[in-house]
Amino acid sequence: MNLPAQAPQTIFSTDTQMQHIPDHPLDQAVALTRNADGSLTGHTHPAYANMVGPFGGITAATLLNAALGHPSRLGDPVALTVNYAGPIAEGPFRIDAQPVRTNRSTQHWSITLSQGEEVATTASAVFAIRRETWSSTETGFPEVPPAQALERGQRQGAPAWTNNYDMRFVRGVIFDTSRPAEDLDSHSELWIRDEPPRPLDFVSLAAICDSFFPRIMVRRPYPVPAGTVSITTYFHADAPLLAAQGERSVLGCARATHFGRGYHDQSAEIWSADGALLATSHQVVYYKE
Amino acid sequence: MNLPAQAPQTIFSTDTQMQHIPDHPLDQAVALTRNADGSLTGHTHPAYANMVGPFGGITAATLLNAALGHPSRLGDPVALTVNYAGPIAEGPFRIDAQPVRTNRSTQHWSITLSQGEEVATTASAVFAIRRETWSSTETGFPEVPPAQALERGQRQGAPAWTNNYDMRFVRGVIFDTSRPAEDLDSHSELWIRDEPPRPLDFVSLAAICDSFFPRIMVRRPYPVPAGTVSITTYFHADAPLLAAQGERSVLGCARATHFGRGYHDQSAEIWSADGALLATSHQVVYYKE
Numbered sequence: 001m002n003l004p005a006q007a008p009q010t011i012f013s014t015d016t017q018m019q020h021i022p023d024h025p026l027d028q029a030v031a032l033t034r035n036a037d038g039s040l041t042g043h044t045h046p047a048y049a050n051m052v053g054p055f056g057g058i059t060a061a062t063l064l065n066a067a068l069g070h071p072s073r074l075g076d077p078v079a080l081t082v083n084y085a086g087p088i089a090e091g092p093f094r095i096d097a098q099p100v101r102t103n104r105s106t107q108h109w110s111i112t113l114s115q116g117e118e119v120a121t122t123a124s125a126v127f128a129i130r131r132e133t134w135s136s137t138e139t140g141f142p143e144v145p146p147a148q149a150l151e152r153g154q155r156q157g158a159p160a161w162t163n164n165y166d167m168r169f170v171r172g173v174i175f176d177t178s179r180p181a182e183d184l185d186s187h188s189e190l191w192i193r194d195e196p197p198r199p200l201d202f203v204s205l206a207a208i209c210d211s212f213f214p215r216i217m218v219r220r221p222y223p224v225p226a227g228t229v230s231i232t233t234y235f236h237a238d239a240p241l242l243a244a245q246g247e248r249s250v251l252g253c254a255r256a257t258h259f260g261r262g263y264h265d266q267s268a269e270i271w272s273a274d275g276a277l278l279a280t281s282h283q284v285v286y287y288k289e
Numbered sequence: 290m291n292l293p294a295q296a297p298q299t300i301f302s303t304d305t306q307m308q309h310i311p312d313h314p315l316d317q318a319v320a321l322t323r324n325a326d327g328s329l330t331g332h333t334h335p336a337y338a339n340m341v342g343p344f345g346g347i348t349a350a351t352l353l354n355a356a357l358g359h360p361s362r363l364g365d366p367v368a369l370t371v372n373y374a375g376p377i378a379e380g381p382f383r384i385d386a387q388p389v390r391t392n393r394s395t396q397h398w399s400i401t402l403s404q405g406e407e408v409a410t411t412a413s414a415v416f417a418i419r420r421e422t423w424s425s426t427e428t429g430f431p432e433v434p435p436a437q438a439l440e441r442g443q444r445q446g447a448p449a450w451t452n453n454y455d456m457r458f459v460r461g462v463i464f465d466t467s468r469p470a471e472d473l474d475s476h477s478e479l480w481i482r483d484e485p486p487r488p489l490d491f492v493s494l495a496a497i498c499d500s501f502f503p504r505i506m507v508r509r510p511y512p513v514p515a516g517t518v519s520i521t522t523y524f525h526a527d528a529p530l531l532a533a534q535g536e537r538s539v540l541g542c543a544r545a546t547h548f549g550r551g552y553h554d555q556s557a558e559i560w561s562a563d564g565a566l567l568a569t570s571h572q573v574v575y576y577k578e
Contacts (some may be wrong), residue, residue: 083368126357138475221555258425261419287422
């Protein structure tokens with residue numbers, strides 16, 4: 001990775017509570033250096049390139065990393081919203097991460113990514129110190145074969161970032177013309193993990209939450225211009241639960257509810273290999289007919 | 290409503306494309322005056338008071354109104370995220386609404402609500418000029434009796450804001466101790482409209498999306514401290530579809546997926562009386578015990 005021109009003061013690990021793997025492309029891609037004015041500098045990473053600009057998930061992970069690594073950080077992420085306002089050009093970018101309000105057990109963040117004078121991405125995050133309470137999961141872990149029983153998905157023609165994930169589809173691959181038209185829905189189930197394997201943490205989970213292809217290309221099996229406009233992730237797992245997951249694949253389930261007038265929503269659940277709901281994530285995607 | 294001390298320059302209608310009903314409490318509650326520095330001043334409204342501070346839905350609607358009424362506004366809302374960072378005291382508040390990026394057909398907003406030096410609420414919004422495309426709704430309109438066949442919900446002991454809604458529950462009222470414990474889930478279905486009736490627009494729809502009680506009190510039928518921390522709404526309807534809804538009740542369906550360590554999520558669908566999906570909305574709620 002080419003480091004930006006500014007003199008680095010600190011290089012973050014991805015999360016001080018987690019193991020940092022400096023050689024992993026994910027850790028390289030989300031690395032930030034702190035500048036004298038408190039802003040951060042990062043750099044696009046070729047391993048996470050998408051069709052145009054970087055994979056949105058790596059941008060989300062980098063913005064979250066800016067808050068995770070901030071000296072005033074309180075607690076762990078509960079919610080993260082990322083708005084993809086404009087394209088990110090290959091090269092360095094600036095991140096401003098501000099804790100706009102810190103309460104006794106919660107902290108609210110406002111984060112922007114800019115290049116030159118242009119804001120490319122905005123984000124907000126809620127962090128919290130979490131305490132043990134009554135708990136329950138109302139939705140069920142689906143009946144699926146284990147990751148090892150499935151083949152890794154084909155990646156010919158797919159953008160670079162997909163090489164950094166091991167995806168094994170149970171159902172709902174994109175561009176599947178073998179399904180009869182009346183069976184088509186936008187529902188996907190897949191096992192996914194970082195490739196090479198990497199212990200799960202908030203940063204990698206934030207990226208995985210944006211790894212589901214636009215549902216329009218599952219529902220209608222041919223390519224159309226499409227991309228995430230805004231994504232919101234709710235983290236149900238705390239740091240110990242993520243750590244317990246280790247390098248194993250997580251199960252992702254994604255589907256849309258409505259397509260219309262150039263935008264569709266999609267919602268995803270991310271389950272641990274042990275059947276714990278780690279995160280739910282929602283996004284709105286633009287698409288062209 | 291007491292107007293704030295600053296000299297008002299302009300009073301917004303709620304949405305220039307919609308009919309403005311100056312006497313309706315919703316329109317009074319979201320009214321804003323533009324200050325010389327471009328900021329806006331609003332004021333809490335007693336009709337939308339909650340247990341502590343204002344009903345979150347009216348705050349969301351007011352923040353959206355700040356973007357809707359901005360002279361630089363482009364298009365209509367597609368996504369709105371509101372983070373409730375701290376309490377809002379009774380009295381005036383300041384809103385700063387900034388279009389951080391305007392593209393050819395999309396516009397990204399950053400909005401904050403503050404009192405004195407403290408930020409109480411942050412928001413982001415995506416607006417877009419929408420165009421006709423292929424469309425489909427994957428989820429179905431549930432089988433429910435019409436609003437007229439149901440009684441208006443009881444409001445004894447409920448906070449003031451509930452008096453401004455006509456809610457008719459099909460299932461999932463809060464604090465329902467009549468259901469056997471094994472039947473308990475967090476799923477609610479209800480018809481809801483503004484009271485007194487008011488034509489639906491983006492502002493009132495944004496408020497309705499936060500009108501679902503915390504799911505923890507549906508799932509476990511007794512009161513606990515709980516409140517929305519962050520809400521994200523995706524608007525599937527455009528302005529003409531909302532206008533066609535008129536003053537009729539909309540159908541709201543809400544449920545949680547996971548409760549744990551002090552936070553639970555919940556997701557809602559809002560359907561028109563004609564069976565069109567108007568919005569989907571997601572939030573994370575803190576709860577105690």
